[in-house]
Amino acid sequence: MASSDAQEAPLKSSTYEPEYKSSFGLVVDVALRVLLFATALAAIIVMVTSEQTKMIPVAPGKLMPRTAKFNHSPAFIYFVAALSVAGLYSIITGALSALALLKSHGHSTKLQAHFVMFDALLLGIVAAATGAAGGVAYIGLKGNSHSNWNKICHIYGSYCFHFSASLILSLISSITLLLLVWLSVYVLSKKVARR
Amino acid sequence: METQYKDVEVVNRGSSFNGKDLTLRFLALTLTLIAAVLLGVDKETTTVAITLVPSLPPVDLPVTAKWTHMSAFVYFVIANAISCTYAATSLIVILATSGKNKLASLVIIILDIVMVALLFSAVGATSSIGLIGYKGNSHVHWDKVCNVFNKFCHQVAIAVFLSFAGSITYLLLIVISALKLHKKF
Helix, strand or coil: CHHHHHHHHHHCCHHHHHHHHHHHHHHHHHHHHHHHHHHHHHHHHHHHCCCEEEEEEEECCEEEEEEECHHHCHHHHHHHHHHHHHHHHHHHHHHHHHHHHHHCCCCCHHHHHHHHHHHHHHHHHHHHHHHHHHHHHHHHHHCECCCCECCCCCCCHHHHHHHHHHHHHHHHHHHHHHHHHHHHHHHHHHHHHHC | CHHHHHHHHHHHCCCCCCHHHHHHHHHHHHHHHHHHHHHHCCEEEEEEEECCCCCCCCEEEEEEEEHHHCHHHHHHHHHHHHHHHHHHHHHHHHHHHCCCCHHHHHHHHHHHHHHHHHHHHHHHHHHHHHHHHHHCECCCCECCCCCCCHHHHHHHHHHHHHHHHHHHHHHHHHHHHHHHHHHHC
16 A cells, blocks of 8 residues: 555645645554554563473472462563553554545544544553563563572573563564654644645 | 745744743753652662571671662663753753744654653663562562662652653643644644
C-alpha cells in the first residue's frame, strides 16, 4: 500500500499532495499500531513462559529444586500488566485508525489530538515498565556486591534469555509509541500549517 | 513552497506559548533538579554488628551506601540531569523566540515526548530497585537493605516521588501542546 502510494506520488499534480500526505500518515499510523500490538503481545508471551527449575546446592552435597518465575518480582508483574494495557490500547486505536483509513478522509483533528495525549500516557507506562524490568534484570545479570545481591543469570540461563528477549521487545514497543506520538504531532502541525 | 511558508507565519502569529506552558516547564526544571541533586548527594555510613567468630562478641563494621553503587541510581541521576538541562534550554529558547518560531515549537514538542520516555523509565528502574531494597526478594535471596540504611532509603523515595511529579509535568506539557494544536485547527 505504502510503496504503491510512493510510486504514484510523482505523477499526481501538486494540488492532490495534501490528501496523499494525510493518507500516507494514516497508513504509517496503522502499521505502527500493528507493530505495537505484535511486540507487546510477544513480550508478554515470552515473559510469562519464562519459568525454569534448576537443582541448586543449598548445603554441601545437597541439592534442592528451585524455580525461577516471572511473578517472583513485583517489577515483572507490573511489566506484564503494563504491556497488556499497551496491547489492548493498540487494538482499540488501531481499529479506529483503520476505520479512518477506510473512510478515506483521514482522522478528525479531535481524534488525532486525543491520540497524542493517550499515546504519550501509554509511552510513559511502557517506558516505566521497561525501566523497572531492566533495572531488576541488570542486577540479576551482574549482581551487586555492595548490597550483597548475587547474580542469578549464570544459574537460570534460559530464564534470563527469555527476560532479555522480552525487554528488547518492550523497548521496541516504547520506541513505536514514541514514533506514533511524533507522527501525530507532525501530521497535526502540518494540518494546522495548511489552514 | 514560498506561499506555504507564508501561510505558516500567518497562522502562527496569534499563538505564543502561554503562561501555563512556561509555569509547567519551570516546575519540571525545579522538580528534576531537586530529584537529581537529592539522589546525587545521597550517602550514608552506618555500623553493623557482624559476628566473625561465634565465641567472640560481634564487631561493629562501618558500611557505606552510596548512589554510585547501584547502576539504576546512576541512570536516574543522569536522566534527571538531562531533562533538567533540557527544561532550562527549552525555557530559554521559548523566551528568546517568544514561541513564534514554528520549527522551534515543533522540535520542543518532539523533545518533550523523549523526556517523558526518559524520565518514566528512570523512575521505573529506580523504584523497582528501591522496592527490592525495601522489601527484599526471598526467591533469589536478595536481602532488604533499608532496615540498615534508613535515611538513604528515604532520600531515594523522595527523589523518585519528585522525579515522578516531574515526568507527569512533562506529560501535561504534551497535553497542553496537543490541545493547542487542536484549538488552532
